[in-house]
Amino acid sequence: MNIPLKKRYQDWIAGQVSAGRYASEIDAIEEAIAEKMENDEADRLWERIQESERQIERGEYVVADEAFFESKRQMIRDRYMKPEK
Numbered sequence: 001m002n003i004p005l006k007k008r009y010q011d012w013i014a015g016q017v018s019a020g021r022y023a024s025e026i027d028a029i030e031e032a033i034a035e036k037m038e039n040d041e042a043d044r045l046w047e048r049i050q051e052s053e054r055q056i057e058r059g060e061y062v063v064a065d066e067a068f069f070e071s072k073r074q075m076i077r078d079r080y081m082k083p084e085k
Contacts (some may be wrong), residue, residue: 007012013028022028055061062068 013022016022016028017025022031078080
């Protein structure tokens with residue numbers, strides 16, 4: 001893959017490599033991409049948490065007690081277990 005970068009990015013990467021922060025240009029670029037991916041994932045998680053809090057405020061939740069989990073186990077048994085003869 002050949003990706004042209006703006007001069008300011010090229011200069012920053014070259015400076016980071018020259019300073020010894022990265023062994024190579026590709027190391028600097030890969031770390032920047034990895035950090036961006038982690039930040040995006042954290043942002044998505046934060047959005048999901050906020051939506052969950054709004055759902056709780058609206059009363060849109062189920063209490064996950066033993067009865068709840070037993071209903072889920074039964075649903076799995078009904079769907080995936082063959083009836084015994």
